[in-house]
Amino acid sequence: MNWKPVLWLSMGMAACCLQAGVKEQRAAELTPERARVILASGDDTIKRRAAFRLLLAEATAEAAAKQYAGDRDPLIRRAALYFWLERGGDAALAYLKTAIADKDVAVRTLALQGLARYANLAEVRTILEKVEKSDPEAGLRRQAAALNWPFQRETRLLRDDPSWDYEILSVKKIQLPDSMWKFTIDPAGDGHRKDFFAADFNDNGWKPIKTGHWETQGWADYDGIAWYRMRFTMPEKIDSNAVEMLFEGVDEGAWVWLNGVYLGQHDIGPAGWNQMFRLDATKEIKWGTENILTVRVLDTMSNGGIWKPVYVEVLK
């Protein structure tokens, strides 16, 4: 669709010419030389940013990105960091390591996201841990924790197995009791570092809670991370090909361990609050004895928690 013919009919011609002139004049007035003067001596934030943009678009880009990486305007600092981020490589890493300590949260955010590319480096992991523990912004601490998340597992269900060519039947579906959860909140978000998921973790101090949103059970205003643990006994072994944990609804994100082993996660943001998900537990389930299920839940808005039933489903 061509916007132009419609608009030319409607324009006030005089106004159009005036404004078009102002835009062009603004662009024409700014040369690289003038830009350097403005950046060096000017106080006008808008003019300085326009000047920096010009320098970044010219052959002088790298020099400008170096020179103004520590500029007094945080948006200029961030734009310089962005230049390096696009460049990548060792030069980028150097700037990222500096910028992660910037006093402006927007600069630190970009630096943190940039450092994720280098998370395989031990020194970067150390930086991320430091951010996770001590950045003044809770959002950044959470992001760092997510980047530093030590548990990885790809969910592979029986139905996704390309070698499985048979119909899948549910042999037994065991609903876990609604009222046997133990619960604690984790505002610092470091429960995974305190081994809350471990099979032998002592959860005696945790509170009882039922399936249902935690806001209705005494944690009315809490948004953040919380943990659930439950002990349940499995029957004697049933002839089967797979065992899956089926969660009908966790509001809104969940990370799951069974008997201390990480099964996987359901983390698609707030939209995940009402979506059923399954995790394979074939190798981790213990037949004929007690099992310990641990669920780390993140709720960022409105209600939170394991609010619909959880099942162990035996498949063949």
Add this chain to the structure above:
Amino acid sequence: MMSANHPELTPGGAFSLELEFILADNIQKPRLLLWDSKYILAPKADSKDKRHHSGFALALNRRGDSWQPAAYFGYGESSLSVSGKPEKLEPGKPYRLKLEYSPVEVRFFLNGVLNAEIPLAAPGALAPAVYRTVIGDRVGSNYMGWMGTVTGAELRNMRQRAVAISPAGRMVFVRLENNPELALQIVNVSGKALENATVTAQLAGLPELKIPSRNLNLSTGTSTVLSFPLDSRLKPGEYQLEVKAADETASLPLRVIAENVDEYPVVMWGVGDNRKLKALGFTHQLSGFANTNPDPDDLGKTLAGMQRLDAALSEGMYLMDNFSVYRSIMKDFPRVTRDGKSYPRLNMEASNPETGKRLTAIAENTSKAYGSHPGYSGALIQSEVRDGSNPSFNQFEPDAYKKFSGREVPAVVNGRNPPPYDKIAGFPVTRIIPQDDSLLQYYGWWWRVGDGWNPLHGAISRALHKHARPGFWTFYDPAVRVPPLWGSGGDVDCISQWSYTNPDPIKIGQSTDEMLAMHGGNPKQMVMKMTQVFWYRNQSAPTGRKPEQPPEWLATEPEAKYISISPDHLKIALWSKISRKLDGIMYHGYSSLIEVPGNKHAYRFTNPACGAALTDLTREVIRPLGALLKRIPERRPEVAVLQSFASTIFAQRHASYGWGRGWAADCHLALQWAHLQPSIIYDEHILNGILDQVDVLVLPGVEVLTEPVFQAIREFQRKGGFVIGDTFTVPGILPDIQMAPVVRRTADPVGTKRDLQRFGASIRQQLAAYYRPPFAADDADLVLRLRSAGNVDYLFAVNDKLAFGDYIGQWGVVQETGVPLSGNITLNRTAGAVYDLVKHQPVKFTSNDNQCTIPVELEPGGGRLLMILDQPLTKMEISAPTGAKLGQPFEVTVQTDNVLIPLEWQLLNPDGEPAPGSGWFCAENGVLKRQMTPSLNEKSGTWKIVVKNLADGKTVTRDIHIQ
């Protein structure tokens, strides 16, 4: 009492049946049968069992504490039923109920007094009963039996007429319609064949208007439909059509209504009383035709709809079909998840071709059945279906996507939006994604066409158009309750959207700007805007909190879930939306606007002043200025707010999504209060080069961009364009100004509005050295919007100053009451004249140094439309012949200054009455040319053409002698 099955007990022609009865006390049954030889009273429409369509029955049906007479008739292959008016009947008291039957009408009498007279279109004679007649009980069972005593019954033949004459179509016509045809049904009830009979039709009192006669050859018990051409050059009014056939006569009422002139539709999105709606200024309302599954070949079924259209059109009300047939089949075609299960919220799989096949067939039948009626003016197609739509994993959508893209549906797709970008593995840190990103591509396809709804709307629209008259228009709403991507509604003729006025009524303007942005993808579509005339109680006057000085309405409607909006909100919202270039406006909430005795709806009538406010505005603004409002062009988008599709789907938290909520919407309000006239643009506008027209680009909540849009914005900056970002803007854009988003505090509407106004003022002040807006005002609550045609500016000024009043202000949630406002408007142009187009007069102003200043005083919720020109208006001349003939067209030309000017145009007959064709128009390019046709049956003599310039109030008159 049971009889043997005597043939005489099913009369072959007209008859009367009268029964005397006494009712017992304390009857619990829902129906009492007085006479039954039919047994299956109302068989299913597709029943082929002839037993079910024989004989007849007379019953009383319970209606609350009343009883309604009803009769059921079988005709061999079909059945009909009619009901009279409910009556209160006392137990123990004797009554006489009489049924008079003929193939063209049924009458009920109670104790000799006419209870009801119902037209009937019997397909033939009654089919003889196969069951024996039972008096006081039902044939074949006894659970609808009479409770009381039947003391007498009398069945008589009535005089057998030769033919029954009745309308077979509409009886309301629009003056000057092209080739209208009158359809009459003639039924031969004589008992013998009719040969070479003549049927004549004549309008009483108009012998000079000849209607050709028709020949009739008809076997007994059969019917035919005859068409007669009608000369529609008649004066509006009621006429009697006298029809003669085979020595029978019938006098049928026929109505002619005035033709529409250049109207600005005001649509009631609901169903209500035609006359009351018309009085408020409405021109259209919704009705249900397609949902009755019409059969264009079934006259009886179609006639009821025709009569409904006639009733509305005779009051000047046009009906729009509420096409929601999909509801009846959606459970058979549910959208399914990857697991093959229905989504919790049922939504029809519109991508399944079978749904389109079924629904377009119904649409085409409906068009065939009703399309010829001028009152069947349009249709609302499948409103509000996208909210519950999700990708469906039967084969249709995945196969269609594969065909479109060559790709499978991405594995992370499980709902109508992708996961947020920070949950997508490998999402670029820069948040700039390629245009062919797999999720972006999928969701762009799915929202535009993939879920099937947009193409289905288009297919249904085409099917409805097939037999409809020119001017028929379809619409879809809510058209912007989707991500910002062109194509919402498919090929419907018009898109619309509803929104609420609370807490800030100028958000109607924000929503309208979203509509105009959507319209950019299909400029041929019309755009209309709807205001909800009710508020949710919990968002305005929450229950559970009773104020110390409660308003009067709380005593009568303490539990109301939805209450009427305040009149000042209605006014501000109206001005806000008509300041944009729309093709019409709509309202929803009939029983919040018009008092309905015994109202059982959830929408409660709590503010009578609301309807009165709308009446005033339609009379003083919409009707006189509508022709102009449709025509004034929009200006280029000097200040443009980007709603990005990529950002909306990957970072939904700021998106308005048509609800007018969230930071992006609030930013727009702030810019309105700062007199920056924000427009809304999409990614697609940018890809089509719109940034060449933009001076200031605002990016609220733009967290993700595609590479081409990102580069276009950078290029825009390089060329001197100004960018305002916020703390969410993609890091690759270095904005000139970074906004700190204002957080809305629902509990503090005053503080929030103040913060947003201050925010807007701050933005304007920061822009001052770089961008000069075309206007300013000295009060943020004096909201302005400018449209222009050449060097002429049309300035809308709206008083948005509000306070807590005594309607709902006691709750402190919404400021609902307007406050008078005096202020000054400054335009960056010189002016030679300024006119108030509502008051039709010049207004004071000063003008020098490329600036003009206009003082205004606005009443609470008030608005103005000012026209600003370089020079005063000077020209208005009428050219017309000196004489003309009744029934013959003649041309009148009005020449004006070369600007868009609203004109009131009256053609007055010798008695000074306005003739049809009078109304309100708009001169364009210095001229308005009209063809006038005085009605054939009007008065001869000296007529007057009176044209009033609604800008300066001047009038010109011309006499014309018409004979």
